[in-house]
Amino acid sequence: MIKILFICHGNICRSPMAEFVMKDMVKKAGVAERFYIDSAAVSREELGNPIYPPAQRELTKHGIIGASHRARQITADDLQKFDRIYYMDSSNARYLQRLFPNHIGFLPFLPYDVADPWYSGDFTQTWIDVETGCQKILEELL
Numbered sequence: 001m002i003k004i005l006f007i008c009h010g011n012i013c014r015s016p017m018a019e020f021v022m023k024d025m026v027k028k029a030g031v032a033e034r035f036y037i038d039s040a041a042v043s044r045e046e047l048g049n050p051i052y053p054p055a056q057r058e059l060t061k062h063g064i065i066g067a068s069h070r071a072r073q074i075t076a077d078d079l080q081k082f083d084r085i086y087y088m089d090s091s092n093a094r095y096l097q098r099l100f101p102n103h104i105g106f107l108p109f110l111p112y113d114v115a116d117p118w119y120s121g122d123f124t125q126t127w128i129d130v131e132t133g134c135q136k137i138l139e140e141l142l
Contacts, residue, residue, distance in 0.1 A: 002141055003036040005082040006109065007092050011041030011071035012052040013117050014088045014126060018109065020059055020066040022134045031142065038082075040074040042095035047071055058123040079103050086137070089113035109133045 004022065008015035019039035026032045041047075049071045051059070059066055078085070079100060086109040087093050096106050110133045115125040 001034060001036055002084070003082045004038070004137070005074070005078055005085045006037075006039040006088070007042060007074060007085060007096065007106075008039070008088040008114075009041060009043055009092060009095075009116075010046035010049075010118070011039055011073070012046045012049055013055045013123075014114050014130065015039035015041070016051045016066055016069045016071075017055055017059060017126065017130045018086070018088070018134060019069070020064050021062075021130050022137070024064050025134055025138050029138065029142070039069075040072050040078065042074060042087075042092050042099065044073050047073060052118070054121075054123050055117065055126075058127050062127065074099065076100070084137075086133070089116065110136070 006015040006018040016039045019037055022037050026035045051066050051069050056066060084107060086107045087096060088109050090113055093106060110129060114129040114133065115122060117123045117126045
């Protein structure tokens with residue numbers, strides 16, 4: 001089983017979007033049983049909160065529901081549990097290095113920063129980035 005963790009700042013927009021998009025993609029590809037997919041935050045700011053409503057609306061526009069999600073922070077246990085830990089932007093990478101200075105192997109989700117809709121309000125661009133990144137990852141792993 002391939003275990004994937006997506007990371008963003010608060011775990012209410014980009015990383016849960018990636019989590020649920022990837023879950024949808026592996027299900028549609030008929031390989032869901034080969035994957036365990038989750039998401040987490042580098043910060044503690046949004047702990048316990050659901051997906052940000054505009055992010056959920058964007059997912060819903062594409063037929064994806066993430067209603068059961070609650071924000072959580074990455075833990076040291078996650079470093080052992082997950083095979084691949086993808087961060088959404090360079091700021092997340094810096095936070096990860098501060099939290100876990102001896103861990104190597106965090107991976108960029110894309111070769112560029114995923115648009116942060118918390119600041120831009122542009123959930124459509126975030127959807128495009130997330131879908132692109134998930135497709136790339138799935139192609140690499142299948």
